[in-house]
Amino acid sequence: MVASIGNNPGYLALLLHAHLPFVHNQESYTSLEEKWLFEALTESYLPLTLNWEHLAAEGVDFRLTLSLSPPLISMLVEPALRERYGRYLDNLLELAGREIERTRHDPAFAPLAEFYHRRLAAVTRAYKENYQGDLLAPLKKLREQGHLELITTAATHGYLPLMLTDTARRAQVRVALDLFSATMGFPPAGIWLPECGYTPGVEKILQAEGIKYFIVASHGMLGAVPTVTTAVYAPVKVGGVAAFGRDWETSHQVWSRTEGYPGDPAYREFYRDIGYDLDFNYLEPYLVGGVRGDTGFKYYRITGKTEAKEPYDYQAARERAREHARDFIANRERQLSYWSGEIPVQPIVVAPYDAELFGHWWFEGPDWLGDVLRQAAGRVSLTTPGAYLEQHPPHQEVTMGPSSWGEGGYNRVWLNPANDWAYPHLHRAEQALIKLAAVNPQPGSLQERALNQAARELLLAQSSDWPFILTTGTTVEYARRRLLEHLDNFFRICRDFEHNRLDRDFLAGLENRNNIFPHLDFRLYRQAGPGVAGRPVVHNKREPAILMLSWEFPPHHVGGLGIHVRDLSQALARQGVEVHVLTRSPGGERSSTIQEGVYLHYVPTYQQPEQEIDFLSWVLQFNLALADAGREVLAAAPGREWLLHAHDWLVAYGARELQETTGTPLVATIHATEAGRNHGLHNRIQQAINYIEAGLVAGADSLICCSRYMEEEIRRLFQPGAALTVIPNGVRAMPPVTPGREGQTILFIGRLVVEKGVQVLLAALARLQHLYPAARLIVAGAGPYATELQNLAGNLGLAGRVEFTGFVSEEVRNQLLARARVAVFPSLYEPFGIVALEAMAAGVPVIVSRTGGLAEVVEDKRTGLTFNPGDVADLERCLVTIFQNPGVAAELGRNGQARVYRDYTWEAVARRTLALYRDVRQDHSLMAG
Incomplete structure (x- = not known):
């Protein structure tokens, strides 16, 4: 929700982007690569989360956006990594205790050592006790409270403008959205384009995937055609997606090496750490890998452009952060006041930053951000891009050229003499996987596993982290090794596949080590063919096939149920799910067809409901026919994993029969209840229908309803034992209209x-x-x-x-x-x-x-x-x-x-439904095992 604007001049949308490259450490000890994540957790992610929780507890009405990358999400949910991070914190706490002892006679450093110990203890307590090792839980709660909008980025943070094909770009986007939706329980409204990198055509992919907005570099928007009348202070439409422009002024105030806030002399010096200053024997038990490096214990302030650094005073730095927050908000007031008089809509300043800036690079950053969120009240209105769009959809459509953030603003950081050697190999890999994606290996076979792993290796090789590191010259050998390893793995799999000599042990090793995206299907790389919006009809064999039962389906339908089944089944098909729908044959003829990627099976009955027969008798006949037809569909794909999905009571008997005779798990959507429709049960037929509904609710392995109102009604009437999930209906894109052309x-x-x-x-x-x-x-x-x-x-x-x-x-x-x-x-x-x-x-x-x-x-x-x-x-x-x-x-x-x-959108509904299908399949497999 957008905060009430009152007399405020406009909106401020702060966006933090959290990403680290994927690392899967299979050892029991912490690796040097893993330390990047642990430092970010300790110094940035956890302090930021704690700060936001404190603001919420104080009743501060704040809003901001957090982008979580799929590699980061994947690492945060890894059980072994959670355990290692707990030990990492314990180790730091032990060092903090020793630092208190070491500095106890030093009046400058002793208070700081005690401060570090308190801070580490609070972080450890929150992570282990409050969050139980699950950092995503408090973020989801902050979202539910209306404070956070959570979005994501491309699958491995691949730099989209420099990929060769739209097929590869689409795979990066779709894999990311699938993982985010499955992990978070909802689809994101927006996406952070890696490195803010835009290239024409990306918007078509985003629109097809249900994305509503992305952020573009300021010069990318200012160079659009026609000229953007609102500069970067209102979104524009690019294709069917909204684009927000990154504000240069807010970026300069925070990021500038010479004028930005983090360079203030009072702030903590990043590059002076006891990990380099103290005796190695003292430090060795606390150094990751036994190698000198940052520990997070830093006792000096920036001071100035001098090697002689003065002791750090946290309280003085804390007060300076408050001053800088006041300055930041005052500048936003002036900026928004000016633009509110220049453009015809309420202006919005979009201020995106890397999340790791706050706390890791700029130690006082979380405190500064908290002060900004506090001080905004009554002066500027905090919002998120998604909430802003709800009230202010874009009114201008433009075409934009390529752009990025970073030096030069046009790909220079990710394409230059230090890294250009990698792109011919990456492009050749794209083309090779697209070619191999046309094959059809047996589900679960070694060949299918190999191609799925090849897709993982390509995605990991495409990470923008590798060319970035090669450009900046920090850990060059590591970046080169990771990039070449993933490419070597990819091309070896391709060669072995083509020569029919796949090495089972080699493949198993890769699956264990590079295990990101467990549900990835290589068929995503099939080039666009027949389908919606140029997207291929591709069945992900790792997902169960779905057999839906519905008594109505357009064009022959009575109410909204048939529309729901049609649009849900087609949206699932667009996401790679094999969907079969059993429905009533309007003409009494049995037939099958494919419509928008969905297999339709029209089932006749002996008599039609329009004839003057007992209605419940007709329902029974129809269900017997459904069960017979359903068994034929299931039998036609031996070995395929299936789920049943029944829509309302009219197909309950057939669904239960198939569930019991074939052992197939059953999901049921309850669209309405007989008692609700009639405000009670007043006759024999209504009581019979209620009885059938109760049987469907009792027998289903999982239940869906479309609103909280229906959830309460179902619980009151039937007391279901299975999980009941609220997934709202969706709606197709509608042609725009100008209402009111006919008066009243x-x-x-x-x-x-x-x-x-x-x-x-x-x-x-x-x-x-x-x-x-x-x-x-x-x-x-x-x-x-x-x-x-x-x-x-x-x-x-x-x-x-x-x-x-x-x-x-x-x-x-x-x-x-x-x-x-x-x-x-x-x-x-x-x-x-x-x-x-x-x-x-x-x-x-x-x-x-x-x-x-x-x-x-x-x-x-x-x-x-x-x-x-x-x-x-x-x-x-x-x-x-x-x-x-x-x-x-x-x-x-x-x-x-x-x-x-x-x-x-139906894309959002389908993702949530698919996540539920996966849960049902997993529960069913555990019970069967």
């Missing part, structure tokens, strides 16, 4: 049943006749309540002002949205309300009843208007607000659209 046209879309509340809307329209005689209502939908609603419209004197269209196609729905001034969804019961999302996605302002999932999707007076369910006068008030305030209506439409495209 109100639109309702949905099934015509009592619980949708159209009768309330008709009554509200009748009350509006004297104020807005031209107001008219379009009711789009069909259902058993249609005749009664038509009669009610006549009785209320609305016969000429209400148009009942009957069931409409998606194309006609879009046309109706383009005609509407406002879309109203007055449900009395609504588990989610996907039609409201569709209207919001089109930019149409919405009015919804404050019930069920609708109340979770629409935030009153921000992304739409809400009213009390069944309250005619309250609904009338909302309609008057829309009609009387076109500016408010337009803003609600914009905000609603931004919210949908940030949080409710």
Whole structure:
């Protein structure tokens, strides 16, 4: 959420990017490479997290963005590494105790030694006791509290502009998003392009993967065509993705070697450490690998450009950090005040930094950042790029050329005489893997394992860390060795594969040592073929195949369930999952087809539900046919791992039959309940349906519902034993519309049943006749309540002002949205309300009843208007607000659209669903074992 701006001149978005190259130490001792991570944890990541937790406990309303790279995430969740880091902290604490003893008679250093001991003890206590070794847990909590927006970067921080193919770039992005979503439990809204490196075409990849924004270097945006009218102080649209410009002024104030804050003489000197100053025998037990190096115990301040350094005074440095924070915020006030008068939108200053700057390189950095977050209150509004987009979507579309941060600003750091030798090899590896990706080895075979490991080796070789280190000249031999090792591993696998002489032991060694991305599938490198947005239809054999059961599927569907199944299955297919859908054959003929990468199997039954037969008898017949067809699909792929996914009670019997006879785990999505739809159970059929629902809930291995409201309802009615996960519905991209072209046209879309509340809307329209005689209502939908609603419209004197269209196609729905001034969804019961999302996605302002999932999707007076369910006068008030305030209506439409495209894309829903599938598969395997 964006902080309330009040009289503040604009927004400040601080972004920290946390990344380190992947290291997998298989020994019991800490390696020199691993020390980089341990130093970053001790000096940056943990102090920053503790600082943010203190701010939250104080009630400070702060917001910032943290980017976590996949290599860093992978290392943070490694159990053995957590254990080694605990021992590393214990060792440092022991050294801290000895330092207190060593300096006890030194008035300058003794207080500092005690300070280091207290600080290390707090870090150790937090890591071991509070977090139980899981640093991601407090970060997730800070996100849930609204303080952090968590995003990610490319898979191995590969420098995208210098890759040869879009196939390789796409793999870097998709692998990163898959790991982030599986680990964090949600998809990121934005992405940090490694080294801020942009090249034209990257935005197409990001859009296809559901990414909403990225950050670009300031000169990249300022050189765009046409000229950006808002400089770097508002996002622009590049393709279908928002780009924010990095602010040069904030960067200069912090990063500049000569003028930046970290160079102040009062701050701690980074390069003077007891690891180099004290006797080796004293230090040896505490040195990683027995080699002199930084310990973190530094007793001198920068002092000036002199070798004679004065003792460090932490309290003086702490006060200087407060002064610098005040200066930083004062500069942002002046900067934003100027730009708020120059551009037509609220300006935003985007200030990204490497996370390791704060604490590791600049010891006082976490304190300075905490002071900045405190002092911003009432002066500038802290926000995140994702939250800013929700209120201020980009209004200008541009084309940008290549750019990066770093010296020169155009790739120079990553392509120069020190590292240019590597790129012909990297490009040859890309081409080789793309060629090999066309083969089809048996799932789980040595050949498939080899190609998956080849993909890992290529990703690791592409890390931007290696050319960066080669340029800066720090640990050149290490970077050269890592780069050449991964390339050598890659090309050896390729040669062995082509000559059918794969070495099982060599491969197993690589799988153990370079074990990042355990679910990686080499088929990601297949070149684009038939599919959506040029993406190939590729099945990841490491993921289970999914057999979905649904009684409806477009174009033959009644409500939103069929739309949900179609869009979810297609989004899963785009992510490499093999999806088969069993559904009712509308014409009574059995057939199969492939639609957008999804295998559709149309199942006939003996009788159709429209015929005058007992409805429950028809359901039983349909389920018997589903079970028979499902067994055939499963039997056609012997050895393939499957999951069943049932959608609602109408397929419950067939799903349970397949689960029990084939031993296949079952996931069930409960879209609604019979008791909820009817406000209780009033007859035999309703009681029977409730019984079937209860059986499905009790038998499923895992359950999904679309809102917290539905979660509470399911728990109240059925007390499920299996895990129940809330995964919201998604929405497809909608054609943009300009609402209100037909004056005061109100639109309702949905099934015509009592619980949708159209009768309330008709009554509200009748009350509006004297104020807005031209107001008219379009009711789009069909259902058993249609005749009664038509009669009610006549009785209320609305016969000429209400148009009942009957069931409409998606194309006609879009046309109706383009005609509407406002879309109203007055449900009395609504588990989610996907039609409201569709209207919001089109930019149409919405009015919804404050019930069920609708109340979770629409935030009153921000992304739409809400009213009390069944309250005619309250609904009338909302309609008057829309009609009387076109500016408010337009803003609600914009905000609603931004919210949908940030949080409710099918790509995001599919990633969360896929993460759940993996958990079910893992639990099932453990039980079977």
